[in-house]
Amino acid sequence: MEHLEPVSDMNRTNLYDYDRAALARLLAGWGFGDYYAGLLWRYLYRSAARNFEEMPDLHPDLRLLLSERAVLGTMHCILSQESKDGTRKILLSLTNGADGEQVETVLMPYRDRYTVCISTQAGCAMGCVFCATGQMGFVRNLSAGEIVAQVLFAIKLAQDVPDRRKLRNVVMMGMGEPLHNYAATMTAIRILTSDTGLAIAPRHITLSTVGLVPAIYRLAEEEIAVNLAVSLHGATDDERNALVPLGRRWSLDDLMSACRAYGEKRNRRIFFEWTLIDGKNDAPQQAHALGRLLKNIDAHVNLIPLNPTEEFGGDPSRREAIAQFKAILDRYGIPSTVRQRRGIDIDAGCGQLRRRSLERQGS
Ligand code: SF4
Numbered sequence: 001m002e003h004l005e006p007v008s009d010m011n012r013t014n015l016y017d018y019d020r021a022a023l024a025r026l027l028a029g030w031g032f033g034d035y036y037a038g039l040l041w042r043y044l045y046r047s048a049a050r051n052f053e054e055m056p057d058l059h060p061d062l063r064l065l066l067s068e069r070a071v072l073g074t075m076h077c078i079l080s081q082e083s084k085d086g087t088r089k090i091l092l093s094l095t096n097g098a099d100g101e102q103v104e105t106v107l108m109p110y111r112d113r114y115t116v117c118i119s120t121q122a123g124c125a126m127g128c129v130f131c132a133t134g135q136m137g138f139v140r141n142l143s144a145g146e147i148v149a150q151v152l153f154a155i156k157l158a159q160d161v162p163d164r165r166k167l168r169n170v171v172m173m174g175m176g177e178p179l180h181n182y183a184a185t186m187t188a189i190r191i192l193t194s195d196t197g198l199a200i201a202p203r204h205i206t207l208s209t210v211g212l213v214p215a216i217y218r219l220a221e222e223e224i225a226v227n228l229a230v231s232l233h234g235a236t237d238d239e240r241n242a243l244v245p246l247g248r249r250w251s252l253d254d255l256m257s258a259c260r261a262y263g264e265k266r267n268r269r270i271f272f273e274w275t276l277i278d279g280k281n282d283a284p285q286q287a288h289a290l291g292r293l294l295k296n297i298d299a300h301v302n303l304i305p306l307n308p309t310e311e312f313g314g315d316p317s318r319r320e321a322i323a324q325f326k327a328i329l330d331r332y333g334i335p336s337t338v339r340q341r342r343g344i345d346i347d348a349g350c351g352q353l354r355r356r357s358l359e360r361q362g363s
Helices: 019-030 033-043 062-070 133-136 144-160 176-191 213-220 237-243 252-266 284-293 319-331 352-361
Strands: 076-081 086-095 102-109 111-117 121-123 138-141 166-172 205-209 227-231 270-276 299-305 336-338
Touching: 019 033, 033 299, 086 144, 102 121, 102 144, 111 144, 133 352, 138 176, 144 166, 144 176, 166 176, 176 205, 176 213, 205 213, 213 252, 227 252, 252 270, 270 319, 284 319, 299 319, 319 336
Parallel strands: 111 166, 166 205, 205 227, 227 270, 270 299, 299 336
Antiparallel strands: 076 086, 086 102, 102 111, 121 138
């Protein structure tokens, strides 16, 4: 075997960036067959090996090549906060990353399971006015490996907590717009759902979008059917555009057609997210408009009282307004859930912890 010159970390490939087929191609290019790709895959995702020494059955030549050309791009914790309700918000940085960019991951305990909320971008270009991530702007896309590494970190964290709950659900609702980082998001979904790897059921993965219409149609054609959540926040174009600037690009009519197409093609109910902001989008006529908008679609509405941020002067809706809003949706036969504001005593709104960390660093 030829001797390879050592390469710097920046030039080493992150193995978590590869789905199973791509890993097989990588190893084939190095002269190793699919048997070794399968072995390496299981070490990565079944054994959660932390380094190549913890992969004893690998061919020694392959282990040498991996140590020279590859890294396990895990995440390490920069900052962590735990809420009274058990929600843990973690600011993560890539251990082997070049730029040290930081992203937020939130682990939420429920009665018998954990849900992790992961980021797909550092920052976000969508500019939703009430969102701390939107306020910071777009920094860069995460690689598939950086998306997957957040789930691996959460699985480890859940295992370290002395209870019997396992990580079951993954929601892509953290920093960034997943469909604006389409290729990496889909690679990450293939890795997470691989039945020889982490084997997370697609029905336990929810992708949340602010409404990139062409990408919703594209997603409907993918091999893997995940749950789709659409951030709505307004039921007329004018009201939505005031909160979600992307609405100026694709009208609500276009967005609803895409959602209907997704739901029908994937045989899935669509989740609609509605951040309830006091005096902005919580009036009875707005609930009626939402009821009319969703009348021909298999929908479930998640009503989420606003997590206040410093830059946006809004408050969460009052209890009575929330109850009235929900009651009106009930009359239209539209199921809805008022989501608990998890981790409200910590910086649990998307982007808030990262901003706090940057403030501490004086950036
Ligand atoms: S709500 Fe989501 S899509 Fe909108 S700015 Fe924040 S991270 Fe981006």
